[in-house]
Amino acid sequence: MHFFPFLAVFLLTLRLNRNIKFTDLRLKWRWPLYGMMALSVGLFVLCDDHFEDSVSSIIAAAYLLGVIEYLKRQDDFKSFMVLLNAHLPLIAAVLLSGIAELIVPKFYDNNGSFFVSAEMAAFVWIFIRVSTSKKQQQEIRRINERKDELEELVAARTAEITQQRNELQETVKELKATQAQLIQQEKLASLGELTAGIAHEIQNPLNFVNNFSEVSVELLEEMEAEIAKGDMEEANAIAADIKQNLEKIRHHGKRADGIVKGMLQHSRASSNVKEPTNLNTIADEYFRLAYHGLRAKDKSFNAELVSNFDESLPMVNMVSQDVGRVLLNMFTNAFYAVHQKQKTIGGDFRPKVEVSTKVLPSNNVEIIVRDNGTGIPDAIKDKIMQPFFTTKPAGEGTGLGLSLSYDIIVKAHKGTININSKEGEGSEFIITLPLG
């Protein structure tokens, strides 16, 4: 039965041609496939006409094997491997039958139907195999399509997320720049609050400088007169006064100088260099500046300033302008709190702000800023250290004071800030800084 292999080749080439119809392979393979198709028909006719059935079977099987093996070696038909392999049983069946017919013709004649059924079964197998593989292929194609869809989706999502990440990075950058700007603004704002206090603080020593120098000129004139009169005792007394005055002039000149230097230091970017500093001096300076600052804004404001400085306080290693800024913030808050209370209850209320320093046994120094002002309501106690939190009307506070203070004391100086406060009674800010 050499008919089956030729038919199989014919059908195979037909199928392949159909399958590659819309692909790039068409141009390359269309004619070879048609050739094989024609060759099948030709060989079939030739065998039918010239050879015994047995020889024709062997030729047909060999031809089919050749075609299959040839196609299997082509990369272009890799995806048809299942189809191609499905022909192998037919080749075996036809070859076996041809050989049997040739070598044992009697046996073949007696069992011809067996051989024919085997060839038919092998032939049918091709189609069964093809149809199942077709389903599988469809399934695979479906899965692949789904996979492509998913991959596209993933790619889209990834692009979206990447874009979002870039946007976020940009936002973080902008926020950092804004933060730096705000810190600078906070510095300038607190400098603004200081300006009036500074003007007042400079005016006082300048008045003394002017007054003492004027009076010294008068004294010198008197001294000359006394010398002319010969009253050397009086002249000496006057000379002592003049000497004292010159010392006063120097003292007040230095005082003004220190204030200006302090102001410059306050507005300058922090050097972040810790240096041994007299905490009492800084506390006293900012205490007065904060008071006069508020005093200049509201002339009716008055408060009792109490300072208890521990004179045995050793030098504290710190970034003085940063800690100064913290103290200024604490004082400004304290004066603000007592001022608010005075505005609401007025009358007999006596505003009082205290500052004290002392050395703790734990090798820390402690600075306490205490006021008898409005106090902090329990509801906002947790929030007052948060950046931008402020109880002041819009435009009056940046809300950064305590948050920056926390950064300076706790993060940069490894100190602590504790707050005791009772609404309506007052607040107490306790700062500790490590010694050495």
Add this chain to the structure above:
Amino acid sequence: MKILVVDDEEDVQPLFLQRFRKEIRNNEIELDFARSGEEALDYLKEKHSEVVLILSDINMPGMSGIELLGHIREDFPMPPPPVVMMITAYGDEENYKQAMDKGANDFLTKPLDFNLLKEKLKTISE
């Protein structure tokens, strides 16, 4: 003539003593000093009858000059009441009005013009 000068600045004392050196030597005036409103009131409890003029700074820690003025006018009304001159670095309307409302006789701004002050003293002593 006894004058009480109230100012929290320590160096006000030598300054006044020198500025009024001649007057003090000629026994024209006598200067006393207080460093706060509270101190001034304590002083006045003893010597209010002797003090003719009180020169007080307004801006002081604790009791302000304005408050002190109120106390002086309330606590020592017996004639003749002392002349009170307020001194301040903040020479603004509000301060001036407050001082005058509370019964100040005069209002001077820092830096003090001592020649002007001396002129004013002459009119008081006459």
